[in-house]
Amino acid sequence: MIEIRDLVVRAGGRVISSVPELDLAAGRCTALVGESGSGKTTALLATLGLVEGAEVTGRVTVCGTEVLTASERALRDLRGAKAALVMQSPQAALNPVMRLGTLMRRALARHGVKGAAARARAHEAVSAVLLDPAVLRRYPHQVSGGQAQRFALALALALGADVIAADEPTSALDVTVQAEVVAVLRRLRDERGLALLLVSHDLALVSTVADDVVVMKDGRVVESGPTARVLTEPAHPYTRDLVAAVPRLKEVEL
Numbered sequence: 219m220i221e222i223r224d225l226v227v228r229a230g231g232r233v234i235s236s237v238p239e240l241d242l243a244a245g246r247c248t249a250l251v252g253e254s255g256s257g258k259t260t261a262l263l264a265t266l267g268l269v270e271g272a273e274v275t276g277r278v279t280v281c282g283t284e285v286l287t288a289s290e291r292a293l294r295d296l297r298g299a300k301a302a303l304v305m306q307s308p309q310a311a312l313n314p315v316m317r318l319g320t321l322m323r324r325a326l327a328r329h330g331v332k333g334a335a336a337r338a339r340a341h342e343a344v345s346a347v348l349l350d351p352a353v354l355r356r357y358p359h360q361v362s363g364g365q366a367q368r369f370a371l372a373l374a375l376a377l378g379a380d381v382i383a384a385d386e387p388t389s390a391l392d393v394t395v396q397a398e399v400v401a402v403l404r405r406l407r408d409e410r411g412l413a414l415l416l417v418s419h420d421l422a423l424v425s426t427v428a429d430d431v432v433v434m435k436d437g438r439v440v441e442s443g444p445t446a447r448v449l450t451e452p453a454h455p456y457t458r459d460l461v462a463a464v465p466r467l468k469e470v471e472l
């Protein structure tokens with residue numbers, strides 16, 4: 219679903235993010251972790267061809283599209299349907315004067331799905347993210363952060379996404395709501411076979427959803443591999459520090 223080779227993003231004469239190799243298959247989740255400014259979000263955005271004001275080199279293939287050389291049109295097609303980006307606070311990105319159902323129907327209509335088929339698709343998608351379909355009658359300000367986050371995932375599902383790229387999907391949420399979103403992410407990965415690329419500084423979250431982790435520091439990958447291995451036997455001193463800084467990680471089943 220995602221194949222990255224020698225991705226390098228340069229700005230202001232320095233490398234702000236580089237990922238030599240990353241392979242993400244259907245039904246799997248890879249998390250990019252590391253301190254603030256380590257280049258995680260830039261790598262995520264570069265994967266979907268969304269980096270602006272910086273030079274991007276290398277090869278990135280998402281759902282068969284060569285992102286770095288694709289036309290704007292091909293990129294729009296990719297991002298509109300097969301690969302969705304879910305940002306930290308999706309509420310802010312939702313049109314405030316439109317009910318969620320209208321928003322979803324309009325998005326589906328742009329993909330030629332209308333009427334009863336669109337209603338059925340919308341209901342099915344919100345149910346898949348464990349939301350009550352009644353949420354479709356609400357306006358963005360009438361739903362919680364966790365519901366908005368799950369709605370963003372439902373929208374991606376309704377449009378037929380195979381890949382979801384999510385930037386800090388739970389950091390704006392309180393702990394109980396975080397658990398709901400994590401449960402939904404796992405479900406999408408396991409039951410729908412979605413490929414998830416996550417950016418998160420939350421190693422507890424990462425340990426419960428990610429199959430593989432990529433640890434970044436100062437724009438470079440310092441370590442990567444299966445989550446259970448990297449978090450229990452970190453090879454790099456920086457990863458060791460990251461793990462040591464999260465006491466509750468020890469309680470999480472890896």
Ligand SMILES: Nc1ncnc2c1ncn2[C@@H]1O[C@H](COP(=O)(O)OP(=O)(O)OP(=O)(O)O)[C@@H](O)[C@H]1O
Nearest residue numbers: 229234253254255256257258259260261270271272
């Ligand atoms: N277009 C750009 N031009 C110049 N510098 C940039 C650009 N985009 C990002 N940067 C810088 O690159 C570095 C990496 O940023 P990035 O947002 O990828 O880090 P991050 O690991 O996601 O951090 P955070 O967890 O705080 O979001 C930062 O120092 C940022 O200021």
